[in-house]
Every structure is written in C-alpha cells, then in structure tokens.
Amino acid sequence: MGSDRVAPQVSQEELLAAMPGVIKETLPLVPWRIQRLWRLKLPVQRIAVDELAWLFELPLWQLNGERFRVSPRQVREDPDGYPDHLRRVMASDLSYPIHLVEHNGRLVVLDGFHRLLKASIQGRREIDAMVLSRADLESIRAPA
Known part of the structure; x- marks a missing residue:
C-alpha cells in the first residue's frame, strides 16, 4: 500500500482545515501539549476496550505523507497493507x-490509539486509562 512517511509540518489552522468532519465532530479540538498530559497524576481505571472500539473507524493516521488517510480498523483488518502502522501498534507499551x-x-482517546488497537488485537477486554476532566484538559492546553 504505502508507507507511514512523515507528513509535512503545517499550522494549526491548516491542520484543522484538512481535518475530516468526522474527526472534528468526535474529538475535542483543544490544542494541548503531550508533555503536560504525561505529567498529570490521575487515577488509573480499567476501561472496556469494546467501549472505545467505535473510535477505530476514525481516519487518524497518515499514509505516504498525507494526514487522515488510515483508520485503526484498516490496520487491524489489513495488517500487511499497513506494515509501518502495524509496527507502531505492536511496539506500543501497554504498561502506560x-x-x-x-x-x-462519550469517552474519547486523547493519547493512546496505538495502545488501544494493540489491546484489541491481543484480545484484551480492558485497558488501563486515565480519564481527564474538563479542568485537566484546560491545564494541558497549549499557549495561544
């Protein structure tokens, strides 16, 4: 099929303009910082993988340098067609x-789509998760 080449850097405005409507409707469009997210100390809960499986339909990942081309479901159903994505999924660390x-x-994933797909592929019924409040989300917001 193609590779998981890095898509070119774009501004936040360009990214939003290119983003499919289904992603805009599903995920919060708050720009946030991954380092701030990882520093949050929240309780870990067990969440059913099936409760989040509907998110596998979203075209989240890039292909051949183009964003929003591959869904986790596509990687699961055709692993040979998306070897770079499958490698990332299987290399993800479920201890986090x-x-x-x-x-x-509805609960949606901010960080951890690769781990969620790996848990699903491995037949796990639950995955460890930290659930952010709205205040937590605001606390990791990127400066304007």
Whole structure:
C-alpha cells in the first residue's frame, strides 16, 4: 500500500482545515501539549476496550505523507497493507495507560490509539486509562 512517511509540518489552522468532519465532530479540538498530559497524576481505571472500539473507524493516521488517510480498523483488518502502522501498534507499551476525556457525552482517546488497537488485537477486554476532566484538559492546553 504505502508507507507511514512523515507528513509535512503545517499550522494549526491548516491542520484543522484538512481535518475530516468526522474527526472534528468526535474529538475535542483543544490544542494541548503531550508533555503536560504525561505529567498529570490521575487515577488509573480499567476501561472496556469494546467501549472505545467505535473510535477505530476514525481516519487518524497518515499514509505516504498525507494526514487522515488510515483508520485503526484498516490496520487491524489489513495488517500487511499497513506494515509501518502495524509496527507502531505492536511496539506500543501497554504498561502506560491511555488518556481519555469525555466529549459530546462519550469517552474519547486523547493519547493512546496505538495502545488501544494493540489491546484489541491481543484480545484484551480492558485497558488501563486515565480519564481527564474538563479542568485537566484546560491545564494541558497549549499557549495561544
């Protein structure tokens, strides 16, 4: 199929303009900092993988340098077609919890899509997760 080449750097505005509507509707569009997220000390909960499996439909990942081209479901169903993505998924470390936040009445992943897919591929029923509050999400917001 193609490789997981790095997509070119773009501004936040360009990224939002290129983002499919389904992602804009599903995920919070708050720009946040990964380092701030990882520093949060939140309780770890066990969350059912099936509760989050609907997120596997989102075209989250890039292909051949183009963003929003590959969904986790595609990687799961055609691992030979997406070897770079499959390698990243299988190399992900399930000892680190994923990060979730409630958005539009449902839990969604902020960080940890690769780990979530790995847990699903391995047949795990639950995954460790930290659930952010709205205040937590605001605390990791990137400066404007």
